[in-house]
Amino acid sequence: MPELPEVEVTRRRIEPQLVGRRIRTVRTTAASYLFITPPEALRRSLRGRTTTALGRLGKYLIAELDDRRRLVIHLGMTGQLFSQNASSVRLLAASTRQALAPEEQAEFRPDEHTHFRLAFDDDGPGIYFRDVRKFGKLLLLAPDEQHPRLARLGPDALEVGGERIFRASRKRRVPVKQLLLDQSLMAGVGNIYADEALFLARVRPGRRAERLTRRECDLIAAAVRRVLRRSIETGGSSIRDYVAPDGRDGAYQFERHVYAREGEPCFECGSAVCKRVIAQRGTHYCPKCQK
DNA sequence: ATTCCAACCTGATAGC
């Protein structure tokens, strides 16, 4: 689901629900792929703690705790972080959805995919983390502890200019699409926004990075920032699973130019949008507008 | 050093 805009919208909307509230209990599912820190250690360490700030780097959320530890959250492909009182059909399996009467959908009931739950001393709404595919990550860092996952990240994609992309692209034979997905070049761009930014920059995703001009790199960097900023403004893209912490959908899916529009007419020129696999990812582009 | 690709999971859907 989530790329930089969805993570940033999640951060902004969950922050007031999290910061300053003392954690009373932590409930988790059993140890699995998503728990880098074992679930029992999370439960033990987080009980009684208060979050002092919630930050973001790329697609990672980082909660600062009052004992100087940090809880790191990555939403993977299908992770959802939301308030207990959020309600959305995106929080339910399709089968569950159909089995419920409409009035029963109002309140979310934790299911087997709800891997992490915080309850607070103030008895207000809890915070839930749900992740069907378990590609998400939960990790508790000791004070000042480094972790390769975070250390590897480049600067946040909202801060990157064409110079950095140009330098990174020299002598790289990979498609420019692959470069944009590299989190060590810049952190936060994923499959949707890579395709959308390349459309705005009018550059074909399959172009070899080494053949980009400096000017094209400037256009790409500007397009990346513009697409990400606009998506944050509209609440992110709710195409499949993404839902904001308050249960609301984003609206950027209505502003897409190419992503998941295969065969549909380009809004600029009317040509059918193409899809092919580039860098092992489904990649969408306009064959006429993008050179 | 760079590039490729399987693996980690589950569910929705397209196709037969």
Add this chain to the structure above:
DNA sequence: TGCTATCAGGTTGGAA
């Protein structure tokens, strides 16, 4: 209707 194959917003680690 039902089964099977394919695909999905991400990242890692190891092979080529």
